[in-house]
Amino acid sequence: MITFDHVAKDYPGTGTALRDVSFSLSAGEMVFLTGASGAGKSTLLKLIATLERPSRGQVILNGRNISKISIRQIPYLRRQVGVIFQDHHLLKEQKVFDNVALPLVISGTPYREIKKRVRAALDKVGLLDKEKLYPSMLSGGEQQRVGIARAIVNKPSVLIADEPTGNLDPELSAYLMGFFVQLNSLGVTVLVASHDIDLIGGLGKPVWRLKEGVMSIGQHHG
């Protein structure tokens, strides 16, 4: 599903974010990615979401080499990956419903189906009664769940999340992580970056560690 082959990423000025990373994540797998801040977690996720291109090496997603893909194909590739950010990236001027509907609007889905799928996604994250509110009227945890609903509304085959529980209290964090595990049990490939070792260690999924741009794989907590 996702393969990194000796991937490196340099940023001009700030130096090397990823030194030499190789791994393979099969379809339906779920992995946690941890490491100190600045270890390269966000960069790795951005490479999968085609928000960045690798400086060296190859990133392969669903059998396609992202490093070599043409610019025109990138939007279509992004639709196959649900992305959840710590600062959820919601549109302040649009209601919860329209925020979640955005990926479907972009792909030209009929309105009736948009309605059905947005409601289903909001129902999954427990926010069905908030669809007419604006993001600013919601709590931080609720906003994050709207971001998750938007990431899953398109039924992507891959879900990546960058510190999704970064700003949330432990109880809510545990609920969200449990939700990702549940999605994974439905067949979605999930990669979650988090520094909350205590939380992710107890979920029975592999934890990969990034340190100074190098990955160490195989640690299995719990």
Next chain:
Amino acid sequence: MGRRLTAKDGIRAWARRHGYSFFSSIGSIVRRPIGSLLTVTMLALTLTLPLVAYQMAEELGGITESIDRERTLSLFLVSDIQEADVNRLSSSLGAAADVLAVDPISPEEGLSELLGFLGMEGINLDGLTNPLPWVLEVLPSPEADLEALILRLGDQVEVAEVQMDLAWIERLDQLIRLGYRLAWILAGFMVVALFVVVANSVRFEAQQRHQEIEVMALVGATPAFIRRPFLYTGLWFGVLSSVLSLGLLAVIEAILAGPLSMLYQTYQIGVTLAAPQWQASITLIIAMGVVGILASALAVNQQLKEIWPAYV
């Protein structure tokens, strides 16, 4: 994702995306009603200037066209000439190949015509001497070499002065040509103004919606999809401002209609105001719409490059 899309599905999806862009562009204009109104009004005023200049040139052109055909020469004869000599001269001139007709006007006829023109008919002029000379109105044939004819007529001993009655028309023609040229120059300015103003306001809007554009790109919107609402906004600016300026032009014409018809009456022609030129109006609206689209395309591309350096 597994479902195979048919061409029909593709066209429907395309239409739905266009519908979204269409309404989203209207939404962005309606959301900032005052800003949009100011922009459109300013553009409309800029656009009205060349339109008025052009329309005035057209109106004046109408006058000269209706008079052109009756271009005549007036021969003012020497003051002591006798009627018999006038008639002889008249028939000898009328026989020339480059002259179609000669019409003698006696001083008395001339005077009453003049009084009629001044609205002083019936005034008592008894005891005054008529200062007007005999006049021969010469209508040259269309092929006549006017300059040679004028020289030849001026050489006659009985002729005191040759006047091309409608020399003023030549001058008016020059003025009209000037008017057209001015209209085109103003039109050029106007196109540049439209381009600059639309590009600037679209750039401003794209900057304001920076975050929205980023998020759309993030969830897989194509650059074309992101660009489209802005292109529609540019189209609206071009179309609305040209429609408004055509409205303004109609108002200006209505205001000028009275004085213009008075002016026409003094030339004894019944030119009515130019009818609305649908074809020209529609061409203008389409052209301004296209300029609006081009301007916003330039602005939004610039913005997309800033937001998305790696991928646009």
